[in-house]
Amino acid sequence: MTSASIVAAALLCAFATTVVWQVACRRIPEPVATDESKRAYRDLAGPRLTLLVVLASAASGSLVAHTAPSASWAIWAVLSTVGVVIAGLDAFTTWMPRSLAHWSWVVLAVAIAGTAFWSPAMAIAGLVGAVAAGLLFGLIWLISRQGFGFGDVRYMPLIGAATATISLNTFETALICGALLVVAWAIIDRAIHHRIRFLPWGPAYWLAALAALALH
Template sequence: MTDLLPVVLAALWGALTGALLPRAAYRFTTPQGMPWRTACEAADHPLTGWLGTTPCSQCPHTKAATLPLLTAAICALLALATGPRPELAAWLALTPVAVLLAAVDVRVHRLPDPLTLPLTPAVLALLALAAWLPDHTGTWRTALYGALALGAGYLALHLLNPSGMGFGDVKLAPALGAALGWYGWPTLMLGTFAAFATGALYGLALVVARRADRKSAIPFGPFLLTGTLLGVLVGAYTS
């Protein structure tokens, strides 16, 4: 039971933080170039605050169960893989933001700057704190190098093919490179490969199901985040 306590606590943390994401997800889900929502579409009620269990506190929306369940599951997996090591606190703090980014990108193909731009310094700061604590298993220097490498790589892909790699993905990449780089270059390469592999498989499935063609745009942010999660899980478990 003692070994499972961090997992249970992590799942509870994920469920509680995930339950507060629906309002932020709703406010951020506007088309590219449009301002964030300030009122609900149903009754034009002003939207107050960014955290809440429903998109609008004045509308009788059913509480969304998907985000809390997803956040809780991811936090539990991270706790299982990482164990009671200092970097687990960083992963748990970052998970709700990652879930929110994925939820918004799936809906409107947009990665909001207020979430992506502060994410890289936040990841590096949290991992720097973890590096000062005993029993950590990663390296902050490779986290920094990973952020630079993945950011530069995705920027190059964007410049070569802007329609295939959005600039929102470029802004997200350094934070993910830092998380993967914490566990070393093999983890960085694994997470990057997993992102492209899962994205390619999803695109292929859409084409086979005739729900898209080879020129259809798909949100890549969720696959970036999924690949990073897989890489971090493997890196944490094997370190």
């Protein structure tokens, strides 16, 4: 993969993420069941937070272009754009919008369908990974008696689809590393603030997926 291609991938992801982030922050309605401490989505549309999210997307896109098989790029692009936006909203507000999660499934389905033309085996792997990750976390959510938000369950198909296109080991590594990052955050947060304010599952699993890709 040439340097020009990597830069192009980073710029494309950055542009797409900028558009999705601005639309999401300005158009997505606030959740009905929330508290006054939640940061409003519209307050996230400023240049500083937008830049942070866009840089994360660009870094993700460049890593994918450098590391992942080209046939998997469409699926990884979903995680590197819409997935980054959802993770960012979770990081800054602790709420993952249901409508954006559902929209991400549609985009993911299109990406998987497009991948089937280039590599049917990779498309099947992505589909199985998406379903498996969603069902696994749905089961954990039920067993834990709703111990975490269902938005995290909605997010997991993006993680499962992308990592499964690489290998089963990458899929497993991402899930394990994501859990470890959540636990590490909980320990640090409790040590600093003497309580666990929230657990950033979205950012943790997005970062874990990239780490698993880099290490595969």
